[in-house]
Amino acid sequence: MRAAVVKAPGPAEVLEVAEVPDPSPAEGELLIDVEFAGVGFVDTLFRAGAFALPTPFVPGIEVTGRVREVGASVTGFAVGQPVGALLNDFGRGPRAGSYAEIAVAHASMAVPLPEGADLARVAGVLVNGVTAWMALHDLARLRVNDDVLVLGASGGLGGTVSRLAAVHPARRVIGVVGSEAKRTSAAEECTDVIVATDLVAAIDELTNGRGVDVVVDPVGGELRAQAYERLAAFGRFLVLGNASGQDPALSGDAAWHGTRQLLGLSLGAVAHLVPEQVHTVISAVVDLTHRGVLREPAPSVVSLDDVVEVHRALENRTAPPKTVLAIRS
Numbered sequence: 001m002r003a004a005v006v007k008a009p010g011p012a013e014v015l016e017v018a019e020v021p022d023p024s025p026a027e028g029e030l031l032i033d034v035e036f037a038g039v040g041f042v043d044t045l046f047r048a049g050a051f052a053l054p055t056p057f058v059p060g061i062e063v064t065g066r067v068r069e070v071g072a073s074v075t076g077f078a079v080g081q082p083v084g085a086l087l088n089d090f091g092r093g094p095r096a097g098s099y100a101e102i103a104v105a106h107a108s109m110a111v112p113l114p115e116g117a118d119l120a121r122v123a124g125v126l127v128n129g130v131t132a133w134m135a136l137h138d139l140a141r142l143r144v145n146d147d148v149l150v151l152g153a154s155g156g157l158g159g160t161v162s163r164l165a166a167v168h169p170a171r172r173v174i175g176v177v178g179s180e181a182k183r184t185s186a187a188e189e190c191t192d193v194i195v196a197t198d199l200v201a202a203i204d205e206l207t208n209g210r211g212v213d214v215v216v217d218p219v220g221g222e223l224r225a226q227a228y229e230r231l232a233a234f235g236r237f238l239v240l241g242n243a244s245g246q247d248p249a250l251s252g253d254a255a256w257h258g259t260r261q262l263l264g265l266s267l268g269a270v271a272h273l274v275p276e277q278v279h280t281v282i283s284a285v286v287d288l289t290h291r292g293v294l295r296e297p298a299p300s301v302v303s304l305d306d307v308v309e310v311h312r313a314l315e316n317r318t319a320p321p322k323t324v325l326a327i328r329s
């Protein structure tokens with residue numbers, strides 16, 4: 001099969017589209033003829049070696065396509081059926097592998113898709129939708145009067161978090177973008193969009209100095225430190241990622257004095273521990289997306305052959321909010 005392969009970690013150029021052996025399914029696994037593979041910032045971290053996978057490996061942790069083969073003891077799937085799957089249940093062992101014509105998924109991380117589902121759109125919402133759902137519902141326990149601040153609102157995870165928070169609904173969804181030029185990249189569902197350099201003053205103004213109830217942070221760095229100080233009493237601060245690569249120290253005493261909760265979630269690290277919960281959330285995210293309740297915009301669709309440019313764009317902050325690779329075009 002054709003796949004984008006990383007033989008040794010490094011810059012975007014190490015991604016090489018090549019012929020590799022077809023995989024076969026172990027017990028409990030599905031083979032998927034891949035139509036679309038979602039691309040996220042985290043894929044660049046695997047490719048660069050910040051998160052280690054044994055080499056050579058095929059990146060990509062979200063996929064849609066059709067069932068090619070059903071492994072032993074798998075029930076509920078038929079060959080040819082459209083499916084979506086997460087490939088980031090890393091606690092079971094090395095996985096990933098969606099940048100390929102054939103992917104292997106554990107059946108507990110796969111859901112059947114309705115006939116007629118938009119496979120590109122679904123491929124682009126799986127990781128971010130499940131992460132956003134677990135973060136907002138299970139960790140932050142979002143309430144209707146909550147004001148939510150979303151860092152990185154122009155990005156993939158930040159965009160989906162903003163849309164899901166608006167559906168819940170939160171009282172305010174305040175999206176933070178890196179520059180004036182990025183304002184239009186924030187989710188339409190944000191009630192307010194602010195530029196990172198104005199973060200402190202803008203939150204004080206929007207909340208009359210009270211602060212926000214929930215911060216969702218996939219960015220880290222200076223924004224993380226500033227947003228932590230703008231959390232209202234009983235506020236919940238969700239660390240979901242670190243696109244900036246900078247992890248500032250956050251004060252425990254500030255959590256104590258301010259009555260704040262600091263929470264983290266890494267879907268790939270815990271999916272195998274709570275497979276039934278993850279499976280239920282994947283189904284819910286697919287259903288909400290398919291019915292248009294979660295109004296995920298169409299992702300940018302590019303060929304597998306363009307994978308190097310996609311990774312470069314993610315790393316230099318010029319990528320569209322979400323990109324998927326069309327594997328068979």
Ligand SMILES: NC(=O)c1ccc[n+]([C@@H]2O[C@H](COP(=O)([O-])OP(=O)(O)OC[C@H]3O[C@@H](n4cnc5c(N)ncnc54)[C@H](OP(=O)(O)O)[C@@H]3O)[C@@H](O)[C@H]2O)c1
Pocket residue numbers: 039040041042045127128131151152153154155156157158176177178179182218219239240241242243244245265266267268314315317319321322
């Ligand atoms: N917890 C989980 O399970 C989970 C799931 C999915 C993703 N993640 C993590 O979430 C983070 C974002 O992933 P993503 O796929 O949404 O990425 P993305 O689409 O590239 O979005 C990241 C956003 O962060 C903002 N940003 C601010 N400062 C940045 C900097 N110094 N470098 C790069 N971006 C910066 C960018 O917006 P501006 O340019 O407008 O500032 C960008 O839109 C990553 O760390 C990823 O690993 C975690």
